[in-house]
Amino acid sequence: MSTVGEQLVHVLRQAGVARVYGVVGDSLNPFVDAIRRTEGIEWIHVRNEEAGAFAAAAEAHLTGRLAVCAGSCGPGNTHLIQGLYDAHRSGVPVLAIASHIPTEQIGTSFFQETHPERLFVECSHYCELLSQASQMPRLARIAIQQAIGRGGVSVLVTPGDVLYRSAEHPTGDSAPVTVKGSVVPPDEQVRELAERLNTARTVTLFCGAGVRRAHAEVMALAGRVHSPIGHSLRGKEWVQYDNPYDVGMSGLLGYGACYDATHQADLLVLLGTDFPYDSFLPQRRTIQVDHDASRLGRRTPLDLAVHGDVGATLRAVLPLVKQKSDRAFLDYMLRQHARTLEGVVDAYTRDIEHHVPIHPEYAASILDELAADDAVFTVDTGMCNVWAARYITPNGRRRVIGSFLHGTMANALPHAIGAQFAYPGRQVISMSGDGGLGMLLGELLTVALHRLPVKIVTFNNSSLGMVKLEMLVSGLPDFGTDHARVDYAAIAKAAGVHAVRIEEPKDVRAGLQEALAHPGPALVDLVTDPNALSIPPHITGTQMAGFALAATKIVLDGGVGQMLEMARANLRNIPGAALLG
Numbered sequence: 001m002s003t004v005g006e007q008l009v010h011v012l013r014q015a016g017v018a019r020v021y022g023v024v025g026d027s028l029n030p031f032v033d034a035i036r037r038t039e040g041i042e043w044i045h046v047r048n049e050e051a052g053a054f055a056a057a058a059e060a061h062l063t064g065r066l067a068v069c070a071g072s073c074g075p076g077n078t079h080l081i082q083g084l085y086d087a088h089r090s091g092v093p094v095l096a097i098a099s100h101i102p103t104e105q106i107g108t109s110f111f112q113e114t115h116p117e118r119l120f121v122e123c124s125h126y127c128e129l130l131s132q133a134s135q136m137p138r139l140a141r142i143a144i145q146q147a148i149g150r151g152g153v154s155v156l157v158t159p160g161d162v163l164y165r166s167a168e169h170p171t172g173d174s175a176p177v178t179v180k181g182s183v184v185p186p187d188e189q190v191r192e193l194a195e196r197l198n199t200a201r202t203v204t205l206f207c208g209a210g211v212r213r214a215h216a217e218v219m220a221l222a223g224r225v226h227s228p229i230g231h232s233l234r235g236k237e238w239v240q241y242d243n244p245y246d247v248g249m250s251g252l253l254g255y256g257a258c259y260d261a262t263h264q265a266d267l268l269v270l271l272g273t274d275f276p277y278d279s280f281l282p283q284r285r286t287i288q289v290d291h292d293a294s295r296l297g298r299r300t301p302l303d304l305a306v307h308g309d310v311g312a313t314l315r316a317v318l319p320l321v322k323q324k325s326d327r328a329f330l331d332y333m334l335r336q337h338a339r340t341l342e343g344v345v346d347a348y349t350r351d352i353e354h355h356v357p358i359h360p361e362y363a364a365s366i367l368d369e370l371a372a373d374d375a376v377f378t379v380d381t382g383m384c385n386v387w388a389a390r391y392i393t394p395n396g397r398r399r400v401i402g403s404f405l406h407g408t409m410a411n412a413l414p415h416a417i418g419a420q421f422a423y424p425g426r427q428v429i430s431m432s433g434d435g436g437l438g439m440l441l442g443e444l445l446t447v448a449l450h451r452l453p454v455k456i457v458t459f460n461n462s463s464l465g466m467v468k469l470e471m472l473v474s475g476l477p478d479f480g481t482d483h484a485r486v487d488y489a490a491i492a493k494a495a496g497v498h499a500v501r502i503e504e505p506k507d508v509r510a511g512l513q514e515a516l517a518h519p520g521p522a523l524v525d526l527v528t529d530p531n532a533l534s535i536p537p538h539i540t541g542t543q544m545a546g547f548a549l550a551a552t553k554i555v556l557d558g559g560v561g562q563m564l565e566m567a568r569a570n571l572r573n574i575p576g577a578a579l580l581g
C-alpha cells in the first residue's frame with residue numbers, strides 16, 4: 001500500500017512532471033523521500049524556495065507545461081511567495097506543494113504555523129488543504145488542472161502527517177489536458193471587426209504576448225490594411241522579427257514611432273495585450289482582441305471588444321478585410337521610426353568602444369551579437385530590462401523572459417536555472433543586475449551544485465540603477481541607490497563557477513566569447529557605468545524638469561542596436577522612397 005506522499009508524486013509523474021524545485025524540511029520530507037524513490041522525477045535542491053518558484057515559473061513559461069516547486073511549512077511557504085506571484089501574474093502553470101504543520105496542531109499557534117490557504121490566496125487560482133488521505137488522488141489532479149486550465153498557480157497544502165498516511169484509493173489514471181484549445185470569436189464580432197477595419201482610413205496594430213504563434217496572421221493583416229505594428233515588451237519576442245511594419249515599442253522603456261502610430265491612427269487594434277500603462281494608450285477609437293474576455297476594456301474604452309485568440313480571430317477576419325490602397329500613413333510612420341532611431345544612435349554611440357566604465361549598452365550589443373540563435377535570455381528587473389528590450393534581437397527562435405508583470409528583482413538567475421533544466425542543451429543567459437544578483441546570490445551555489453551551464457552576465461554598476469533613474473526623473477536627489485564595489489567574479493570563483501571580471505570595453509568581446517564557449521557554468525562580471533541611463537520617449541514636462549534639475553551626465557534615450565538596421569531595411573519597402581542613412 002503506498003502513502004499519500006507517494007501517490008502525489010505518482011500523479012505528478014502522470015502529468016509529465018520531471019522535477020520539483022525546493023528546499024527539504026520536516027513536513028515536506030515524506031514527499032521528497034517519495035521523489036527519491038520514484039523513477040523519472042528529480043528533486044532539485046535550490047538555496048531559497050523563492051528561487052525554486054522562479055525556476056518553476058521559467059520552466060512553465062518556456063515549455064508551456066506544468067512545473068512544480070515545493071516549500072516546507074511556515075518559512076518554507078512564505079519564501080515561495082515572490083516566485084509564485086511572478087508565475088501567477090505571468091499566467092504560467094505552476095503547482096506549489098506547500099507542506100503544513102501536523103493537522104492536529106492547526107489553529108494552536110504551533111511552531112512555524114501559518115495559514116497557507118490565506119497566504120497564497122492572491123497569488124493562486126486554487127489553494128486547498130489536503131486534510132485526509134481519502135481526498136487523494138483527486139485533489140492533486142484538480143490542482144494540476146486548475147493551474148493548466150486557468151493559466152497560473154495552484155497550491156496544494158499538504159500537512160506532513162497526511163503525506164505519511166496510507167493511500168485509501170488506488171491512484172489509477174486520468175488524462176490531463178496539457179494543451180489548451182483556442183478561443184474562436186463569435187461571428188458577429190468577426191463581421192464587425194472586418195467592417196471597422198474596412199472603413200477606417202488608417203489603422204495601427206499594437207501587439208502583446210498574445211500574438212505568439214500568430215506572426216503570419218498579424219503580418220497578413222498589416223499588409224492588407226497598411227498598418228504600422230507596435231508592440232509591448234512581452235510582445236516583442238513574438239512580433240518584432242521579420243516585420244516590415246515595425247514601429248517599435250511603447251511604455252516606459254519604449255522607443256521608435258510606436259507612441260505616435262498608436263495615437264495618430266484612426267483605429268487602434270490591440271492584439272493579445274493587457275499593456276498596463278493606460279497613459280500610453282490614446283483612450284479612444286480602439287478595438288481589443290483577447291482570449292481572456294475579462295481583460296477586454298480594462299485599460300481603455302473600446303469601440304469593439306472581440307473575445308478570441310489572436311490567431312483564430314485574424315484567420316476568421318482576413319477573408320473579409322479589403323486590401324487598402326493608400327499606404328501613406330504606414331510609410332510616414334516607418335520614416336518617423338527610422339528617423340527617431342537614427343537620431344538616438346547619433347546622439348549616443350560616440351566613442352562607446354573606449355568609454356570606461358563600460359557602457360552597458362555597448363556590452364549588451366556585443367552580447368546580442370555573440371549569443372546563440374536560439375539562446376534563452378532571462379532578464380533582471382531593473383536596467384537589464386532596458387538593455388534587453390533595446391539590444392537583444394528577436395528572431396522567432398530566441399526567447400526573452402523576465403518578471404515583466406510582477407516586476408520583481410532577482411528573477412534572472414533563478415529563471416535561468418529553470419530554463420536550463422528545461423533545455424539542457426540550449427544556451428541560457430542570465431542578464432543580471434548586481435542588485436538582483438546580490439539579492440539571490442545563494443543561487444550561484446545552485447548553479448554550481450547542478451553544474452548547469454548557465455551564463456550569468458552581470459551588469460555591475462554598483463548601483464540600483466533603475467531606481468536612481470526614477471529618482472532623477474522625479475527631481476529627487478538619488479539616495480540609497482549606490483553600494484560599494486563588489487567583485488562578483490571572485491565570489492563566483494569561490495562558489496566553483498568559472499568567472500571573469502571585465503573593466504575595459506576592449507575586453508568585452510573576448511570575455512563574453514570565452515564565457516559563452518565555456519562548457520560549464522560561467523559568470524561575466526562587467527563593471528558598467530551607473531550613469532548610463534535611458535529615458536522613455538514620452539516623458540512629461542514635469543518629469544523632464546526634474547530630470548534636467550538632477551541629471552548632469554545623463555544620456556537622453558538609449559541606443560537601439562540592430563533595430564536601426566531593420567528600420568532602415570523596412571524603408572526599402574516604401575515605393576520610390578529616398579533612403580535614410
Ligand SMILES: Cc1ncc(C[n+]2csc(CCOP(=O)(O)OP(=O)(O)O)c2C)c(N)n1
Pocket residue numbers: 380381382383384407408409432433434435436437459461463464465466467
Ligand atoms: C524585490 C524588489 N525590491 C525592490 C524593487 C524596486 N526596484 C526595481 S529595479 C531596482 C534596482 C535594480 O538594481 P540592479 O539589479 O542593480 O539593476 P540596475 O537597475 O542597476 O541595472 C529596484 C530596487 C523591486 N522591483 N523588487
